[in-house]
Amino acid sequence: MSKKRLPPAVDDSQPSSGALRWRFAGFVLEESRRELSRDGRVLKLEPKPFDALMLLLRHAGELVTKDEMIAAVWGGRPVTDNVIARCVAKLREVLGEPPGLRLVTVHGFGYRLDAAVEREHVHASALAEPLRIGAGHRLPMRPHWMLERRLEAGTEVWLARHEKTRQQRAFKLAFTPEELSALKREITLQRFLLDALPEARWRIEILDWNLT
Template sequence: MNRTSTSMSEPARWRFGAAEFDELRWELRVAGKVVPMERKPLEVLGHLVRRAGEVVSKDELLDSAWAGRVVVENALSNAVAKLRRAIGDEQQTVLATVPRIGYRLQATVERNAPVERPLPARRLSVYPAVGVLMLAGALMGFALIAYVIHPWKGWLPEDSRDLFIAADFVGGFGLFAVALWRIRQASRPSPAPLAPLNSVLA
């Protein structure tokens, strides 16, 4: 298979008239709005857009969308009818029927690279930060209580006691600051993803 045929077989966004078919998302849009559609009609459309302007036989379309499956006689005509309703082709000027042979897509088709669906950005969970915040509050509270009531008076030197209280308070305050930072990071909106380079160059 040459490079051109390989490129044509890859998923793409196809535009014709007011319609756009995105093969990567299996999504049909008409005038910018998504039109709910089953998979089989979209597979038929994907074959027709690649052969725009040519007559595509019924057997070829059946093989492309229902390969190896036994289908009812009107499965293909029903799929085409759904496509016509979706794109507003009541007069059959876009998806034309060629009697006893097949169908032809009569439109200027534009092929573009598909826009890949971005993965959701990872965000920090707020729950661990809440736990750290509670621990920080407990340490700072303990330091304050120890400073006021002196629970170890008589068995710990005063200098050591003050140093212990100060260290406890500083440690609690540090944990408090870290917890607030994590909560703030987790609450920020995710940054908008960059468009893939191939869609920009297309």
């Protein structure tokens, strides 16, 4: 059995008190705001291509396999090669072909981002806006989702609606180290239960998470 390299959830070589800022081929990617810009102009990039770009930046110059992309971008949920290809095509459409940047398809294996990449940590005090949570506010790092109401008093489980598709989803937020640890335990337990009891999938499905 071959051992797969898993993309890091966070960069352990630097302090975790801030968020990463990436610079490459004239682009700037702000992880904390999920924002990509070039020459001061913010570019529109859908969530999945954005997540794919972050993964490719973390492994710039290396092959990122399709399995690694599925794990990082789709949370390990089964997707077809066509879905991955469409995601990368949308990313290429936004990036274009500027000097010093190549997004290479390694046929049959995955993708590689060839570019000189610089990264820096932005301290939390330097982030643009304080976090605001409440009905009518946009969900942090998911700007198309609008919070509607808290689902249970005394918790940070919220019902949110997508401003375009009008879909509704539940989001659980963590604001303290203790809440984050509890959330990580829930994710681990959910993975274990779904592996052990696949027939229970109809009860609840975790679509995505972000622990940074």
